[in-house]
Amino acid sequence: MKVPRAFILGCFLWCQVFPVFAGTQKKIDSLEQLLTQTNIIQQKAKASIQLTRLYREISPKKSVQYGHLALTLSQKINDNKSITEALLYLAVGELYTGNYDSCIIFSKKAILLSPKERQLATNSFAYNLMCVSYKRIGELDKALEYAKKSYEIRSKSTDTVNIAGSLDNIAHIYRQKGNYEKAMEYSLKALDLFKKTRDTLEIAKMYAGMANLYLDMENKEKGLANLLSADKMLTHKQFTIIYADVQFNIGNIFLKEKQYDTALFYFKKSIPVYKNTGIEDGVAEAYQNMALCYAGKGRLKKGLDYMYKAYHYFRHAESQRQLASVEQSLGAIFMQSGDYDSAEYYLQQAYKLSRKINYANKIKSSLKSLAQLYEKINSPKALPVYKQYISYRDSIDGKEVQLKLDELQAKYESSKKQKKILQLEVASKTEKVKNHALIFIIIVTVLIFITLTVYIYLKRKSERIICHQKNLIARRNEMLAKANLEQSRIQSKLLQEEINSQTRQLTMHSLNMMQKTKLLQDIDTSLKEITDAKGDKQLKMLTRLKLQLAHSLKSENDWHLFRMYFEQINKGFIEQLKKINPDLTENEVRLCALIKIGMTPKETASIMNISPNSVKNARHRLKVKLGLRADEDLNRFISNLLHPGSQ
16 A cells, blocks of 8 residues: 655645745746846745745755755855745755755755744644654654654644644644554544635545545545545646545555456546656656556556556666565566566565565565465475475564464553553542632632722722822812902002092082082072162172172181081091191191192182282292202192091
């Protein structure tokens, strides 16, 4: 049963971390043209990395060539990101071409040089490549270790394709280890995830892998059904290696069933893809199986032609295990055609090479074929070779039986260990749950304490702020009350002054009204008398009225009345004047009183029945008598001398 190269391709594609560009020829031509035309190293490095990726399916050898170029250019510009990418895709190319040791080396270098921000992605990708490589060289424990490491990283992401790819890797390794139940368990999980993506290529790969698993379990019906399902999905993917592997494996099933024409049909479909992608051992294996088909049909010459083609391919590839298989097949065909010498030659070659590389199955089968050949030609070598075959077979079978017993014992021991480990895990988990519960209670208690502390602190802080605000408001209200009181006092003072002024005016107005009223009454009385009189008496009465008017204007009675009212309002004013200068005349006192109540010089002249100039002269004399300087204001002095209401 051929191990499909689709597994390698599938592992890589499923676990891809970096972007994958469409592998179209147009894109490749554009990048190759850019690579030859530009002199900018950064652009060259980027283009060569993209070409490494694009060629991985079309031509793995070219992918490796461009990978080395990409690595060299990336190292020149000292860009760790580009170096890591180049190393990873170079590792993929080496994987495709079967250089598994190189793939592992480049993968490990990528892990060491990866930038921190890409470390997880790089590790996952590199672990996957190392897993496939270790599987191919037969180190299954290491392969499983790296497969699980890759899955552990990817399972924490939301990338369904990568997670499914990791599961399929693990399934393939369990299959190779002979643990078919585990292999099927992981394969079904992977298939369910890929169905969610609706990616027909990936689903087809899963069907192909599960087909091989069913065939290993000797369930040909399910194996063939899965391969045919994969074949239907790959109708539009005929250029991929997975397509070629599916055709090859379907042909293998029909070859074992001796349905040679159907088998040939599928083998022929696989060969062009293997050739185009540079998979030489795939071409050789297809030729070998086609030779067996033609030999089975009795077309021995045709069978030999294809077997020789396979023989030359394997010699060129230096694949010794496959070469031993082809040499045995050549011996069988020559024996069938009656060319016993050629048959003996190739069977002997197969036996020698198998012993050289310790290929037990081929040693056993080549000895058996040689014994049959010698028996057929009645050679004396028949019995010794047959005994040699029996002896080797028994030793091999004994070893196989012992290996199986050892494997069963190991499985039993492993099962016991697993049970013990499971018990320890349960106990550990229980303890962890208790510890977690205790930690949870402690955390909740601490959080409650912190919450209460913060609440009390904030509450007290709020109370302090409120108290401070109240104090501020109280101080502001106190200041406002003082300001209002001062304002009221000022307004009261202004109002009092205004009242005093109005009182003075009212007093003067009353005095004037009284004086005028008395004068008018006297005049009215005199006019009535004059009207009643006649002749000389009337003339005398008019003369007397005139004299009366003149006397009234000079009458001191009005002044005495005015002085009485004035002193009621401005008590002590006249006494104060007399204290300053006792020699003040009555007219000078009268002038001071009129100035005190705010009379203008013109109004003063009218009241005192003198001219304004006389008022002016009288004011000057008054300043001298009061002891005022020339620049001092008489009005201000008299106004400030004694305020209304002073004692």
